[in-house]
Amino acid sequence: GAGVSQSPSNKVTEKGKDVELRCDPISGHTALYWYRQSLGQGLEFLIYFQGNSAPDKSGLPSDRFSAERTGGSVSTLTIQRTQQEDSAVYLCASSPDRAETQYFGPGTRLLVL
Amino acid sequence: QQQVKQSPQSLIVQKGGISIINCAYENTAFDYFPWYQQFPGKGPALLIAIRPDVSEKKEGRFTISFNKSAKQFSLHIMDSQPGDSATYFCAASIGGSQGNLIFGKGTKLSVKP
Numbered sequence: 001g002a003g004v005s006q007s008p009s010n011k012v013t014e015k016g017k018d019v020e021l022r023c024d025p026i027s028g029h030t031a032l033y034w035y036r037q038s039l040g041q042g043l044e045f046l047i048y049f050q051g052n053s054a055p056d057k058s059g060l061p062s063d064r065f066s067a068e069r070t071g072g073s074v075s076t077l078t079i080q081r082t083q084q085e086d087s088a089v090y091l092c093a094s095s096p097d098r099a100e101t102q103y104f105g106p107g108t109r110l111l112v113l
Numbered sequence: 114q115q116q117v118k119q120s121p122q123s124l125i126v127q128k129g130g131i132s133i134i135n136c137a138y139e140n141t142a143f144d145y146f147p148w149y150q151q152f153p154g155k156g157p158a159l160l161i162a163i164r165p166d167v168s169e170k171k172e173g174r175f176t177i178s179f180n181k182s183a184k185q186f187s188l189h190i191m192d193s194q195p196g197d198s199a200t201y202f203c204a205a206s207i208g209g210s211q212g213n214l215i216f217g218k219g220t221k222l223s224v225k226p
Contacts, residue, residue: 004156033213042119042202042218043157056213091156102214104149104156 004105006092012111013082021077021108025094032075033102034067037089049075082112116140117205119217126224132190134220136203143205148177148188151200193224
């Protein structure tokens with residue numbers, strides 16, 4: 001079946017603009033995660049959804065970042081008033097349940113000019 | 114405080130050689146230790162994973178060795194091939210309660226023909 005998909009694959013925006021990044025998890029996967037990968041760095045956890053609720057938002061770097069998930073499926077990560085330091089690859093992963101065997105999407109490469 | 118420390122940052126191995134990547138963790142509550150492989154422009158893909166109740170797990174040319182008392186685990190790639198050239202990430206999680214993976218910073222492996 002289809003894997004995790006993310007859109008757009010690339011996004012260039014101007015500083016101060018808002019951006020929305022979309023993640024379509026594998027069908028039936030109840031857990032969904034967002035990570036951020038900066039150049040040359042490891043993956044930084046942002047937020048975890050179980051169904052439509054987010055029991056762990058501890059990784060969101062500031063209140064400019066928010067995420068939602070609807071219908072236990074699609075998730076949107078929103079970054080308001082983007083800053084240059086927000087430039088990174090934003091990765092989404094899903095798993096059948098909880099933390100194990102996370103399947104990653106290809107990521108959205110965000111560049112803030 | 115970095116909870117999962119990975120070394121080396123980069124590794125060059127000749128074709129046919131053994132690639133060894135090491136990780137150390139601090140939180141004794143971690144109970145799931147996966148390794149992910151990432152090719153340029155792609156999301157990470159699960160390679161192999163281990164739980165702390167076993168000391169070694171082998172899948173084809175890939176082996177995880179786990180030392181619970183030392184809080185260390187390593188990835189061994191036997192008969193390394195140019196196609197193995199990628200970035201490898203170790204990770205750890207507490208399966209269930211927290212739901213997110215803590216990643217090492219990655220090792221860029223280059224296998225020379």
